[in-house]
Amino acid sequence: MHEHVQDYLRFRRALGFKLKWHGRILPQFADYLEAAGSATITDELAIAWAQLPTRVHPITWTQRLGVVRGFATYLKTIAPATQIPPKGVFPGQGKRPDPYIFSEQDITRLLGATSTLATPLRAATCRTLFGLLAVSGMRISEALALHRDHVDLDSGILTIISAKSEAPRLVPLHPTATTMLGEYAELRDRLRPRATATTFFISHRGTALLHGPVMAAFIQLTAQIGIRTETTKPRIHDLRHSFAVACLLAWYRSGDDVAGHMPALSTYLGHINPAGTYWYLSAVPELMQLAAQRLQTQADLAASS
Structure with a gap:
């Protein structure tokens, strides 16, 4: 199992991921499996291992299980008996906090x-x-x-x-x-x-x-x-959210090609997965409304032609 862990880490790192935390805890998970006498990953063992830290928020268990889920998805292509732990096991699964969107006036007052x-x-x-x-x-x-x-x-x-x-x-x-x-x-x-x-x-x-x-x-x-x-x-990270939202709002309001601009915004923000950028469309009601209006306009034009 330790060899599989190292192969997985090398593979992901070759794609550009650092995986420092993964590199620390996946060997611990391999030790846990060996101590349990299991040669493969099972849902039961993965969930039990994820809950080993006590007095922590369940999001920590979720994150630990998520690391195992990624490794198990990789391992299943080599060892079909591998079980991929399910999502949504622990409370608070994957819900991001609602961002506070700073207005220009808020930022001016903050800096002042x-x-x-x-x-x-x-x-x-x-x-x-x-x-x-x-x-x-x-x-x-x-x-x-x-x-x-x-x-x-x-x-x-x-x-x-x-x-x-x-x-x-x-x-x-x-x-x-x-x-x-x-x-x-x-x-x-x-x-x-x-x-x-x-x-x-x-x-x-x-x-x-x-x-x-x-x-x-x-x-x-x-x-x-x-x-x-x-x-x-408000969190400091909300300044980042506010920047992304301001860009998207400006593009929608000016009629720009938002989908065409998304790769540039993802790159500028350093999002490895573009889904991290598209999340803003559903996180901010005004953006969702503008996106829905854009889709409806496109649908109307397609129907009329």
């Missing part, structure tokens, strides 16, 4: 509120970081991982090293975004000329910027401008 943060560098870092996420749709992990040589201020192109793929992607920016990054870099180097971090975004101490303090600032600022309430809890 950063001036209230404790130090000038912290304020500038959060303002530039949140602004970059809003205009590029980058993941927060990608932005925090940016090194100085990943940001080409001359060409206005970022090089993104994603945790989800071996291949880097290039993200061109609007000139105004490049100017914003240049101004931050100048301020950063002036305020912390001896910074120890090689990352583009740094803390007020000159060290690499970490997710925890960024999240704390985001929570503080969204509450301060009144969009965070007991029932509405």
Whole structure:
């Protein structure tokens, strides 16, 4: 079973997937099968193994079982006796949280509120970081991982090293975004000329910027401008969602070929599977309505011809 696991990981990685988490837990699953005396995957053993972590949200069990499901699908082509664990075993299966879609006014107020943060560098870092996420749709992990040589201020192109793929992607920016990054870099180097971090975004101490303090600032600022309430809890990732939705809305409203633009948007966002981009059509009611209207218009034209 361990040999099959390694073959599966090599196969998937050759397609561009890093699979760091898969590489850690699938050998553990193989150990579990061997300890149980089973030479193949069964639904019962897979489900039991997925539930080994205690005091976790069921989504963790779902994710563990999903990893096994992918491996089992591969293994069944070699060993027909392999059982592929079913979906929907645990509560909360696969449901994404509804995104909070930031309006332009929300983003303007969020960036403006950063001036209230404790130090000038912290304020500038959060303002530039949140602004970059809003205009590029980058993941927060990608932005925090940016090194100085990943940001080409001359060409206005970022090089993104994603945790989800071996291949880097290039993200061109609007000139105004490049100017914003240049101004931050100048301020950063002036305020912390001896910074120890090689990352583009740094803390007020000159060290690499970490997710925890960024999240704390985001929570503080969204509450301060009144969009965070007991029932509405925007996430940093929602800036990425808002970027994608804004692109799609603009294309639909202007009558552009949305389907033709989708591959470009998927590539820009770093979606390995285009389904991740098409999800926005069903996640936002206005987009679903526009898509339905477009389909109805096309159907009417086809019927009239």
